[in-house]
Amino acid sequence: MIELENVGYSYGGGELLSEVSVRLMPGSFHFLTGPSGAGKTTLMKLCYGALLPTHGTVKVFDADMRRLDRDQTALMRRRIGVVHQDCKFLDHLPVADNIALPLTVSGRDKRAESENLAELMRWVGLAGRADALPPELSGGERQRAALARAVIMSPDVVLADEPTGNVDWEMSQRLLHLLVELNKMGKTVLIASHDLALIRAAKSQVQARVLRISNRRLQLAGSDL
Amino acid sequence: MSNGRIRSLLLGDAQADRVVPPSGFTAHLTLFASAAMAFLAVFALALSLAAGRLADRWSDELARSATLRISAPADQKAAQTNAALAVLEQTPGIASARALSDEEQAALLAPWFGADLPLDSLPVPQLIEVIEDDEGYDAEGLRLRLAAEVPGAVLDDHTRWRRPLVEAANSLRRLGVFSILLIGGATAAMITLAANAALAANAQVILVLRLVGARDSYIAQAFVRRFTIRALLGAAAGVAFGMAGVLLLPEASDAGGFLTGLGFQGAGWFAPLLIPILGALVAFAATWFAARRRLEEIS
Numbered sequence: 278m279i280e281l282e283n284v285g286y287s288y289g290g291g292e293l294l295s296e297v298s299v300r301l302m303p304g305s306f307h308f309l310t311g312p313s314g315a316g317k318t319t320l321m322k323l324c325y326g327a328l329l330p331t332h333g334t335v336k337v338f339d340a341d342m343r344r345l346d347r348d349q350t351a352l353m354r355r356r357i358g359v360v361h362q363d364c365k366f367l368d369h370l371p372v373a374d375n376i377a378l379p380l381t382v383s384g385r386d387k388r389a390e391s392e393n394l395a396e397l398m399r400w401v402g403l404a405g406r407a408d409a410l411p412p413e414l415s416g417g418e419r420q421r422a423a424l425a426r427a428v429i430m431s432p433d434v435v436l437a438d439e440p441t442g443n444v445d446w447e448m449s450q451r452l453l454h455l456l457v458e459l460n461k462m463g464k465t466v467l468i469a470s471h472d473l474a475l476i477r478a479a480k481s482q483v484q485a486r487v488l489r490i491s492n493r494r495l496q497l498a499g500s501d502l
Numbered sequence: 503m504s505n506g507r508i509r510s511l512l513l514g515d516a517q518a519d520r521v522v523p524p525s526g527f528t529a530h531l532t533l534f535a536s537a538a539m540a541f542l543a544v545f546a547l548a549l550s551l552a553a554g555r556l557a558d559r560w561s562d563e564l565a566r567s568a569t570l571r572i573s574a575p576a577d578q579k580a581a582q583t584n585a586a587l588a589v590l591e592q593t594p595g596i597a598s599a600r601a602l603s604d605e606e607q608a609a610l611l612a613p614w615f616g617a618d619l620p621l622d623s624l625p626v627p628q629l630i631e632v633i634e635d636d637e638g639y640d641a642e643g644l645r646l647r648l649a650a651e652v653p654g655a656v657l658d659d660h661t662r663w664r665r666p667l668v669e670a671a672n673s674l675r676r677l678g679v680f681s682i683l684l685i686g687g688a689t690a691a692m693i694t695l696a697a698n699a700a701l702a703a704n705a706q707v708i709l710v711l712r713l714v715g716a717r718d719s720y721i722a723q724a725f726v727r728r729f730t731i732r733a734l735l736g737a738a739a740g741v742a743f744g745m746a747g748v749l750l751l752p753e754a755s756d757a758g759g760f761l762t763g764l765g766f767q768g769a770g771w772f773a774p775l776l777i778p779i780l781g782a783l784v785a786f787a788a789t790w791f792a793a794r795r796r797l798e799e800i801s
Contacts, residue, residue, distance in 0.1 A: 327713075347797075348717050355715035365710050369523040381521065382716035426714065 278303050278338065278434060278465050279324050285332035286319055293319050295493040297333070301434070301467060306460045306483050308476050309469040310498065311490035317469040318362075320490065321438045324467065325357045326350045338433070355383055358427030362439035364419045366411035372418075373398065373407035376425045383430065394429070401425045401455065417448035424455055434465040441475055449475055457483045521716075522707060522724045528700040532729055535692040536736025536781050537743070543685045544744025544774045550678025551773065552764045557671030564664040568641075570599070570630040574654035583628050586652045590632060593647075595639030602629045632657075689733070689781060690788040697729055697792040708800065722793035726786060733785030737778035745774055 279301040286294040293316045301307060301324075309317050322328040323335050326342050335342040337353055345353060366375045373394060374381075380390055398404050401421040406414065414422060420440055427435055437456060441449030453475060460466045460483055470476060479485055487498035570590070574582045583601050590599035602610075607629060608619050641659050648655040701708070704725075711721050748765050766773065 348719075351712065351715050351717045353715075354713065359713060361713075365706075365713060367521060367523070367707055367710055370520060374520070378521070378710070379714040382711060382714055382720055430715075 279467075280336040281320075281323065281330075281333065282336070283333040284323060284330045284335060286316070286323060286328065287331045288319075292331075292493055294323075294330075294490070294495075297495040299488060299495055301465050303433070303465055304460070304463050305465050306457075306479075306485040307467045308479065308485055308487045309467060309490070310471055310473070310476060310487060313471060315490040316493065317471075317490060318438055320495070321359075321436050321467070321469050324434075324436055325354055325359055355379060355430050356433050358424075358430065358432040358435045360420070360423045360427045360435070360437040360440045362442045364411070364423040366419070366422070368411050371408045371410060372403060372414065372422050375411060376403075376422055376429055378426060379430045390429075397425050397429055402451075416443035417445070417451075420444055420448070420452055421455070424452065428459060428464075432464070434467070435459055437466070437468045439470055440468060441470065441472055446474075450478065453479055454482075519724065519727065521711060522700075522704060522728065528696040528703070529728075529732055531696045532693055532732040532785070533736040533739075535689060535696070536733040536785070537740035539685045539689040539692075540737035540740025540777050540781055541744040541747075542740075543682055543777050544741055544748060546678050546681035546685060547773055547777070548748050548764050548766060550675050550682065551766060551770050553671050553674035553678060555767065557668050557675060560664065560671060561668045564660045564667075566634055568632040568634065568657060568659040570632055570648075571656045571658065572628040572630065572652065572654050573625075573656065574627075576625075578654070579628055582652050582654050583630065586630060586648065586655050589644075589647055589651055590630070593639055593644055595634055595637045596632055597635040598633045599630055602631060627654075686780065686784055690784045693729055693733060693785045693788040694792045697725060697789040698796060700725060700729075701793060701796040705800065708797070718794065718797045721797060722790060725793050726789045729789040730782050730786045734778050734782035737781030741774050741777050745771075 281297050281299050284294060284297040285292060297320065309320060311317055319328060323330055323342075324337070326335075326337065326345065329335070329343060338356060340349070340353065342350070366372075367378065370378075376398065377390070377394055380386075380394075395404070398407060401424055403418060403421055403425065406418060406422075411419065411422070420443065424435075424437070424440065427437070435456065440452050440456070444452065449472070456466055456468060457479065468479075476485070476487060480487075488495055489498040570586055572579060572582050572586060587599055587601065590596050607626060608617075610629075611619055611626070641657065641661075645657050648657060708721055751765050753765075
């Protein structure tokens with residue numbers, strides 16, 4: 278589904294990632310961990326084509342990211358739901374419109390999908406916040422709205438970059454539960470997080486592999502987690 | 503662009519229109535620039551059309567007539583006039599020729615010498631008005647024949663002073679057209695600047711749209727549609743003011759000469775209505791290229 282082979286990424290003369298190889302199989306659940314600045318976000322961006330590797334190959338749905346033009350990259354992104362740490366909303370649009378944005382840009386009629394949208398908002402606990410503007414939401418509500426937007430197109434893969442970074446423990450458990458539910462629906466999930474307590478909590482709910490970035494390289498985390 | 507894309511661009515998409523936030527100064531700048539440029543374009547068009555009419559009229563009126571001047575001693579003037587009329591009658595391409603009466607010649611000289619001019623006491627040449635037919639005549643051939651048969655006759659086919667007048671009018675017409683092209687170019691430049699400013703101000707919006715799988719054409723369309731509609735509305739307002747201004751210009755009259763003929767005539771009044779459409783097309787092209795270039799830069 279997503280395959281990185283001997284990937285390296287350099288920026289500003291420094292090497293951020295080196296010889297990274299990993300394969301995310303369909304329906305798998307992965308955590309990506311490591312200290313701040315280790316390159317977790319960079320690796321996530323490589324997975325959805327926001328960055329291209331300096332070395333090596335990134336294949337998404339069997340397509341080499343280097344060979345995709347911008348239109349093909351856009352189509353590929355419709356199959357990947359991304360949750361950012363800072364969420365990235367259009368602040369002038371209500372929450373419901375932000376969540377429906379992937380439908381809008383792909384030309385699907387939002388009105389025809391209104392039932393699904395309402396159900397999705399209930400699922401993430403934002404049923405009463407449809408008309409609120411993003412700046413009016415709390416940190417947890419923003420993260421849940423971002424998760425709803427990430428999954429509205431029923432993507433094959435969900436990438437979440439520090440989804441619990443700005444929320445309390447209770448909310449992080451709720452978000453984790455939603456991501457585990459998605460995985461049980463057959464979605465491939467990759468969560469970048471430095472929160473080891475969250476990772477331990479997740480391992481009791483789902484069979485997850487934990488990948489750690491250390492010294493620019495990716496390795497499978499051992500039993501220390 | 504495919505037909506579907508053009509249709510969606512023209513008809514709009516209520517959901518897509520909302521993804522770009524309502525912008526402030528770029529909207530006002532586009533509206534104002536389009537209105538101002540359309541206002542100027544109306545006057546440039548009026549100038550061009552009026553100059554064109556003038557060139558055509560001068561060219562047409564002067565091209566179909568000529569003057570034969572008989573300068574001869576008083577006792578030979580009548581004989582030479584008759585001889586000249588006979589030659590003109592036999593010349594192919596001349597529809598009619600007639601000698602001006604003393605009263606007509608006095609009327610021609612009246613602006614300079616007054617109404618009571620004693621023509622008999624002045625060595626005034628006899629003038630013959632020559633009107634050519636559609637075929638036209640051979641001026642050089644006629645001159646040679648007149649030189650042989652009527653030594654005192656001088657043919658003036660008006661070419662000498664008609665050409666600079668017509669050239670001047672045509673230059674004015676070209677100037678008007680050039681001004682319209684310059685106005686179009688300046689409009690394109692201003693809208694490109696405004697579009698670039700809007701694109702730069704909405705970098706975060708573009709980032710989010712790309713993140714959720716928006717194609718470049720979708721993002722570009724959201725901006726293009728806005729700028730095209732603004733340019734259309736601005737230009738329509740500018741044309742309305744411009745046409746009102748032209749309406750207030752004095753009516754064309756002989757006394758006023760060229761300056762009073764600067765308005766539109768007949769179907770010419772419909773010509774300014776094309777300006778908003780052309781303005782919208784210029785805005786469409788300028789924003790489309792600006793957006794595509796900008797999106798390539800930030801890929």
